[in-house]
Amino acid sequence: MNTTKQIICVKWGTMYGPEYVNRLYAMVRRHTTGPIRLICLTDNHEGLRPEVESFDLPELGCEHPQRTHGKWKKVVLWGRELHGLTGTALFVDLDSVIVDSLDPYFSYGSPDDVLLARNWAKPFQRLGQTSVFRFPIGKNPHILDNFRADPQGTADRFHYEQHYITSSVTGGIKLWPEAWTRHFRLHCMLPFPFRYFFQARLPRGSRIVTFPGGPNPSDVMLGRWVPEAPAHESRWDHIRGAFKPGMTLKARWRHFTRYVIPPQWIADNWRE
Template identity: 75%
Template sequence: MTSAPKQIICVKWGTAYGPEYVNRLYGMVSRHITGPFRVVCFTDDKRGIRPEVQTFDLPELGCPHPQRTMGKWRKVVLWGETLGDLSGPALFVDLDSVIVGSLDDYFSYGEPDDVILARNWAKPLQRLGQTSVFRFPVGRYPHILAKFRADPQGVADRHRFEQHYITSSVPGGIKLWPEGWTRHFRLHCLPPFPLRYFMPARLPKGARIVTFPGGPNPGDVAVGRWTPDAPEHPPAMDHLRGALRPGLSLKQRWRHVTRYVKPVPWIAEHWRE
């Protein structure tokens, strides 16, 4: 597509993810890419980020953040007329993604001005994108940010999720990555209940990036737990007994029972600096 360095970008704001997530992303990228590349982080806190990562201040949203919505609307700042010193195609990767294969094809697939998203596998019958991993031409579609800033709550109410808004806003429509490249951990790797009590999550053949939208966190499932406050890889019966704690609703008991995962060695192998 171009002889310019391959550009991988991420966003870090707030306290949910520390600098180790950025540093880990850089390590994974460096092991799975050929030719010159740069990793760029847009953040509100640059402390602790390894020097090989280029950092820029995270652009201001420029409007009130929508209320009553689950979407990560802070990410729409990537669609402004300018974005740091970047130009041309850039590949965005969420910080809680695990890179397990070559990234090179993410830069050669399609045309330079294409917007290419992962499929939203939670709604497979709809042509919706998922923005855990997407490529876009920097500065090419500034109307996306401008329209959002003009009516942030209205946009959020109509689309609910930032990725649905992006899907509907790209002129000519989005493209989707080939099916096997970008895999959803819960939907493509984790065995269905109750098999997850007996089998570890698998790494699908041909996968390049495994995403974790909506959790759990890769660092937790690597050691066999669903949440950071849970014990590492508890015996199955101990976990099941936890659903009998007093005060839980039926829904909470069922959620606890299904949120069981055995340690996942391939995550520990790949998700490191």
Template identity: 65%
Template sequence: MNSQKIIICMKWGKKFGPEYVNRLYAMAKRNITGEFRLVCFTDNPLGLRPEVETRQLPELGCEHPERTIGKWPKVALWGAELGGLSGPVLFVDLDSVIINNIDDYFSYGSPDDVILARNWAKPFSGMGQTSIFRFPVGKNSHILKNFRASAQSIADKYKFEQHYITSSVTGGIKFWPENWTRHFRLHCLPIFPLRYFVRAKFPKAAKVVTFPGGPNPSDIILGRWDEDFHPFQSGKQHIANALANSFSPKERWRYIKRYVLPCDWIREHWRE
């Protein structure tokens, strides 16, 4: 295995500010043995700490698909060239929380393996989840080439970028060991209605906690589901808000279920 430890991330648009990248660097520094690099592919490097290397966002090279909700700009990582990098690199989503040492993510398997977290929403589907994955730069460049040739039809077929990646890697993907990567909503957050009384549990055997589909770490710290919700309120207040708003029955039920208590272990780990 290549001894070089390279983490990459992507930041585009306004959803995530520079503090997300800076926290990722700080979490990695606390949880990696020896030297490492964090390379951020971004359309705006302002505010990033000087230790973070920046590169221009790789070009998707085609029109962004419509009618689909997948994070398709991530497909641009699969070109034959990627910001002058080579060998295996570890991609980490900006809303991930590193809670233990991650050295093993760099040494697990073969350098040519593409290794993903399992899609825990559909664990028996064989699909991967790309919140944290390792891949050899340039080794599956057909993924981007094919996407550029037929972006909308691929998006219509697969719906999510991670499903397309899982189905397209030459020789197939591999998965991280099960307890390394935990999905916050599925593994940590109590089921409804227990989440009104019990805080999210700390997965002490895990290395990284991911947040696909929300809620976001910054919102959980405030005790809310997302920016459309009030900062922490009692369960009674939360339900009263749901009843007071002009929601449809479906929207009201969704609002009631989206309740989360503030989480101290996220505040402890997701910081500079």
């Protein structure tokens, strides 16, 4: 029986450099017992550390849908064949911070289960969030087949790739225990105005903290919400920035809520 734990990530375009993959490998290695494989599916193999196995990101096989925010390229993971990989794999987004053991993600449930983090942005719906999910490779090929048959229609109906996955898995998805996978903005950030004075907390029982919709952990460590914002801006400079001429009340409120103090727990874990 193969006891090697397989972790898959994807990297395309220019948003994330090879340091994200290398950092992910280091976090996985620190927080996983036994042999591991970190497999990166990418359109650029340069700069990856030698322990990372990199393969070309499979082609989507159809036109990419328009007018959508969904990360639809991730549906290639559900093809019948994935570079000869077999068994189960744990997918982890590159902007995730691993803070505790990943071993339970591999032992929980049945190997045939598709396990996802709960979509906390819609807590009253049983939706999965594909920042972290485990799946049996090649067992749900209809997900990619059906998408290829009607990519634009699928995107228009579901809007996000994770909603499509939630509704398409044969037998339905299952969800991780709620404490394991936490959402940075929703579970870690304190409400306004406390975030001006206190670091984001790390909830008890967390194993992975995800950052869907931003901010990116690399920006958080620079004390900013987005790359174009000033790094390590003081709270008073940030507050003054909310009173620029012409700002709407909505824009002003959004500015107030986008202040972040770099948390020590990210610095301790978000490293090679």
